[in-house]
Amino acid sequence: xxEVTQTPKHLVMGMTNKxxxxxxxxxxxxxxxWYKQKAKKPPELMFVYxxxxxxxNESVPSRFSPECPNSSLLNLHLHALQPEDSALxxxxxxxxxxxxxxxxxxxxxxxxxxx
Amino acid sequence: xxxxxxxxxxMFVQEKEAVTLDCTYDTSDPSYGLFWYKQPSSGEMIFxxxxxxxxxxxxTEGRYSLNxxxxxxxxxxxxxxxxxxDSAMYFCAMREPQGGSEKLVxxxxxxxxxxx
Numbered sequence: 447x448x449e450v451t452q453t454p455k456h457l458v459m460g461m462t463n464k465x466x467x468x469x470x471x472x473x474x475x476x477x478x479x480w481y482k483q484k485a486k487k488p489p490e491l492m493f494v495y496x497x498x499x500x501x502x503n504e505s506v507p508s509r510f511s512p513e514c515p516n517s518s519l520l521n522l523h524l525h526a527l528q529p530e531d532s533a534l535x536x537x538x539x540x541x542x543x544x545x546x547x548x549x550x551x552x553x554x555x556x557x558x559x560x561x
Numbered sequence: 562x563x564x565x566x567x568x569x570x571x572m573f574v575q576e577k578e579a580v581t582l583d584c585t586y587d588t589s590d591p592s593y594g595l596f597w598y599k600q601p602s603s604g605e606m607i608f609x610x611x612x613x614x615x616x617x618x619x620x621t622e623g624r625y626s627l628n629x630x631x632x633x634x635x636x637x638x639x640x641x642x643x644x645x646x647d648s649a650m651y652f653c654a655m656r657e658p659q660g661g662s663e664k665l666v667x668x669x670x671x672x673x674x675x676x677x
Binding site for chain 1: 596606652662664
């Protein structure tokens with residue numbers, strides 16, 4: 447299995463809703479990432495988990511709450527979002543940085559619309 | 562400071578011709594990795610090619626090759642024999658260490674259009 451699976455593919459939520467994005471990989475990768483991508487912009491890093499511990503938080507607002515229940519699963523909990531949070535949310539995973547070939551594999555993303 | 566620079570917002574190429582997408586980078590770390598990704602309108606990020614800073618030869622993957630000029634800090638992507646399906650956004654990215662972990666930092670991207 448060489449894929450990163452993200453669900454749902456599309457999500458529309460109100461500003462008072464609570465929702466979660468899910469990301470799963472079975473490649474044995476030990477680092478997992480959340481990126482946010484606005485239209486016509488490059489992806490911007492939000493969070494990095496390394497060995498199931500949060501290692502990088504790029505000053506993301508607390509209405510975004512990441513969770514890594516195990517080495518294969520990464521969640522992003524959403525609460526009280528704003529319309530400007532509408533974007534494509536990409537999950538990625540990579541091998542340990544000491545490995546011989548640590549590429550990054552991306553999921554197909556969740557297109558989030560906040561209304 | 563911007564670490565990855567892609568100076569071509571958009572590029573056009575005729576089908577079956579070759580095209581070069583430019584990328585320059587800035588880092589003081591002697592060990593680094595450079596990536597190129599393709600992003601069609603569907604949104605998925607498709608890995609194309611990787612170049613490590615210590616690799617002696619330029620990376621190649623099928624129709625994709627990377628023109629790596631270390632002294633000039635450039636890592637241009639060359640696509641040979643362009644196909645209509647190559648029309649997409651192309652991102653150059655660099656792996657950057659941060660606090661014992663690392664992250665992938667992207668350039669602004671180049672939108673490639675292949676004309677029939």
